[in-house]
Amino acid sequence: MEKLIITAAICGAEVTKEHNPSVPYTVEEIVREAKSAYEAGASIIHLHVRNDDGVPTQDINRFKECITAIKKEMPEVIVQPSTGGAVGMSNEERIQPVNLIPEMATLDCGTCNFGGDDIFVNTENTIKEFAFKMMGLNVKPEIEVFDKGMIDMALRLNKKGYIRDSMHFNFVMGVNGGISATYRDLIFMKESIPSNSTFTVSGIGKAQFEMAALSILLGGHVRVGFEDNVYLKKGTLAKSNGELVERVVRIAKELGREIATPKEAREILGLGVK
Numbered sequence: 001m002e003k004l005i006i007t008a009a010i011c012g013a014e015v016t017k018e019h020n021p022s023v024p025y026t027v028e029e030i031v032r033e034a035k036s037a038y039e040a041g042a043s044i045i046h047l048h049v050r051n052d053d054g055v056p057t058q059d060i061n062r063f064k065e066c067i068t069a070i071k072k073e074m075p076e077v078i079v080q081p082s083t084g085g086a087v088g089m090s091n092e093e094r095i096q097p098v099n100l101i102p103e104m105a106t107l108d109c110g111t112c113n114f115g116g117d118d119i120f121v122n123t124e125n126t127i128k129e130f131a132f133k134m135m136g137l138n139v140k141p142e143i144e145v146f147d148k149g150m151i152d153m154a155l156r157l158n159k160k161g162y163i164r165d166s167m168h169f170n171f172v173m174g175v176n177g178g179i180s181a182t183y184r185d186l187i188f189m190k191e192s193i194p195s196n197s198t199f200t201v202s203g204i205g206k207a208q209f210e211m212a213a214l215s216i217l218l219g220g221h222v223r224v225g226f227e228d229n230v231y232l233k234k235g236t237l238a239k240s241n242g243e244l245v246e247r248v249v250r251i252a253k254e255l256g257r258e259i260a261t262p263k264e265a266r267e268i269l270g271l272g273v274k
């Protein structure tokens with residue numbers, strides 16, 4: 001089986017220090033968390049950024065500052081900025097980090113309830129606009145899907161030429177409003193994507209490690225991190241993103257999957273290839 005790509009979603013936009021005091025806000029904290037994840041075996045850092053007070057921002061200069069600081073410490077790591085940002089942000093705000101021409105960025109492929117009155121809005125035209133921009137700059141989209149219909153949207157946009165082949169999906173499973181984090185649903189999602197695609201799985205909350213284990217067995221990849229889950233195990237907060245990555249590495253080793261380096265992750269994902 002292909003080596004396992006571990007992505008660390010170190011920060012997110014919704015989780016705060018009240019959920020876990022190690023959630024990073026400042027540039028220094030973001031570098032600390034990225035480093036802990038990288039040293040534990042993550043090859044991709046999925047990045048949201050905050051102002052020092054913790055308020056999420058998509059400001060291009062804040063992204064630039066954080067990416068430069070991460071790359072200074074870890075030149076080979078893949079940094080994947082979010083274009084989802086936080087619920088309620090405008091498209092203009094959200095797309096900003098793509099102008100830095102990162103190797104990858106997220107492309108959210110549908111609208112989703114996000115609990116309470118929150119709706120994460122991604123209209124068809126938004127998805128097309130973001131996909132078109134990423135294609136023009138040769139930024140590989142990680143196609144974020146919160147439900148099966150979002151896979152179908154990505155497949156339609158692939159046919160229409162907005163997304164290149166060898167698509168890479170992230171199945172986000174267990175959001176209050178999206179697909180559940182069950183074995184049946186993960187197998188359904190995997191069987192719904194083209195055979196030349198790759199996928200990673202983000203199990204939300206307590207589903208994180210069960211979904212990770214099943215993805216490892218199915219030949220998929222894994223995302224963990226504070227954005228999705230702040231607990232190492234029931235009742236125990238993770239001290240760092242690195243602790244979450246370490247747990248995935250232990251599970252993978254037991255299941256016979258080797259861990260990809262950033263260089264190997266680039267090869268698996270075809271980064272930089274047009």
Ligand code: KMH
Nearest residue numbers: 013082084085086087106
């Ligand atoms: N924070 C969510 C509203 C992404 O990074 O592209 C969107 C999100 C997805 O986290």
Ligand code: ZN
Nearest residue numbers: 012082084227
């Ligand atoms: Zn995100």
